[in-house]
Structures are given as structure tokens and as C-alpha cells.
Amino acid sequence: MEDDKAIKKAAERIARLLDQGMAGDSFRVRLASDVARAAADMALLRSRSSRSEFQRAVVCRLREQGHDAAVCMTSWRGKQDVSAGRYEYIDVVSMVTGKQATTPGERYIVDLGFTAEFAVARPTAAYASVLEALPGVLVARPKVVQQVVKVAGKAARRSLKGQGLTVPPWRKKRFVAAKWFAPYRRTMGDTAGHHAPVVASGDATMCRTVGFVHACS
Structure with missing residues (x-):
């Protein structure tokens, strides 16, 4: 079937995007390792608490390791064919050390349950290959995430x-993309109530939070 072929190609495309995103990016390699270690350390908390509490615990551990990590909370209003919703993920901003100052560098999106966001009812055998290609824990630059989300x-x-099912509102293109690319609020996992201004995703605005400066690009 044409749909099955297209879905299998999507799995291959996702694998290439993630591999290319890792190539030559030493910070991402180190960050992915630190995220995996932090998530493993907090595994017991994950089974006993909410996703939000687990993410905040991982953020705290990443900050202890020297990363500029925070929880990003997106929310969007319903309009036309897009239902209202909200979502949380982690982001980490690399820091560039210059001769006179340290400045924000690249922004990375970290999602501790990425594959689950693409689970569907009665998945075809071809779509199972897409789920296998998706990382359970995603660590990637926004541009790579945007491409992977679009393909998946x-x-x-x-x-x-292909299974004769109707596409529900929460599987529509704009709803899925909004989870990671709607305007977001960046907050420290260990300091409840300390919030940054809401930032339009894709904007190069600088956000200030409790004395820290973050690049929200």
C-alpha cells in the first residue's frame, strides 16, 4: 500500500534527522548523557509522582550538573480546527564562554516522554517502525524537533x-506542533513561583528569570 510505504519512509527520515542532529554536536552528546543519567536517578520518582514533578526533579539534577535547564510550559487557545491545550517539556541553553563574558548559546529541547506523544489507536505495522525510530527521551535543537514532529x-x-479511523483533534497538525512551538513560559524546576515572561516560540527574545539570562530562540 502507498500509505505503508510512505510511513516506512517517514521512519527512515526521522532516523536520519536525529543522526544528523547529533553529528558534530559535542554539547548535545554530553547533554543527552546527563539527561539519561538524571532520568535514571529519578526513576523511582517517575513511578510515584506526576510527569510534572518528575520533570522538575530532572531539571534540578541538570542544574546541579551546571546546565541552564528549566521547565517550559506552553499553552494555546482553541481556534478554528485547533483545540485548546497545554504542555510541558524541558529546555537547556548552552553557555558560550568568551574573553569578557559568558553568553547564552544554542537552545535544546528535552522531552522525557516523546514517543508517547505519537501513540495512536490501532497503529498499522508500518507505523510501528515510526514509533521505534522516535526516541523515548528526546534531546535536540528546536529545528530538528520541528522536522521530526512534522514527519511523525x-x-x-x-x-x-489507513485503519479507517477519524483523525481526532489532538492529532491534528497544528495541535501537535503547538506542544513544543506555542508561546511558552520558562520556569526553574527548583524555585516554584519564579517565572520568566511568556515567549513566542521562534523569537530571539532574551528572558530574565531570577537573575539568570536565558536565550529563548
């Missing part, structure tokens, strides 16, 4: 239609 989301909709 389209494959999910193909799988649903």
Missing part, C-alpha cells in the same frame, strides 16, 4: 486513516 505527525495521521 503526518505518519500518525496516515496510520489512523
Whole structure:
């Protein structure tokens, strides 16, 4: 079937995107290792608490390791064919040390349950290969995440239609993308109530939070 072929190609495309995103990026390699270690250290908390509490614990551990990590909370209003929603993920901003000062560098998105966001009812055998290609814990630059979300989301909709199912509102293209790319609020996991201004995703605005400066790009 044409849909199955397209879905299998999507899995290959996702694998290439993630591999290319890792190539030559030593900070991402180190960050991915630190995230995996922090998540493993907090594994017991994950089974006994909410996703939000688990993420905040991981953020605290990453900050202890010297990373500029925070929880990003997105929210968006419903309009036209997009339902209202909200989501949380982690971001980490690398720091560039210059001769006179240390400045924010690249921003990385960290999602501790990424694959689960693309689970669908009655997945086709071809779509199972897409789920296998997706990382359970995602660590990538926003541009890579945007491409992966686009490819995986389209494959999910193909799988649903291939099974004769209606695409629900929370599987629509704009709803899925909004989870990571709607305006977000950046907050420290260990300091409840200390919030940064809301930032439009994709904007190069600087956010100030409790004395720290973060690049929200």
C-alpha cells in the first residue's frame, strides 16, 4: 500500500534527522548523557509522582550538573480546527564562554516522554517502525524537533486513516506542533513561583528569570 510505504519512509527520515542532529554536536552528546543519567536517578520518582514533578526533579539534577535547564510550559487557545491545550517539556541553553563574558548559546529541547506523544489507536505495522525510530527521551535543537514532529505527525495521521479511523483533534497538525512551538513560559524546576515572561516560540527574545539570562530562540 502507498500509505505503508510512505510511513516506512517517514521512519527512515526521522532516523536520519536525529543522526544528523547529533553529528558534530559535542554539547548535545554530553547533554543527552546527563539527561539519561538524571532520568535514571529519578526513576523511582517517575513511578510515584506526576510527569510534572518528575520533570522538575530532572531539571534540578541538570542544574546541579551546571546546565541552564528549566521547565517550559506552553499553552494555546482553541481556534478554528485547533483545540485548546497545554504542555510541558524541558529546555537547556548552552553557555558560550568568551574573553569578557559568558553568553547564552544554542537552545535544546528535552522531552522525557516523546514517543508517547505519537501513540495512536490501532497503529498499522508500518507505523510501528515510526514509533521505534522516535526516541523515548528526546534531546535536540528546536529545528530538528520541528522536522521530526512534522514527519511523525503526518505518519500518525496516515496510520489512523489507513485503519479507517477519524483523525481526532489532538492529532491534528497544528495541535501537535503547538506542544513544543506555542508561546511558552520558562520556569526553574527548583524555585516554584519564579517565572520568566511568556515567549513566542521562534523569537530571539532574551528572558530574565531570577537573575539568570536565558536565550529563548
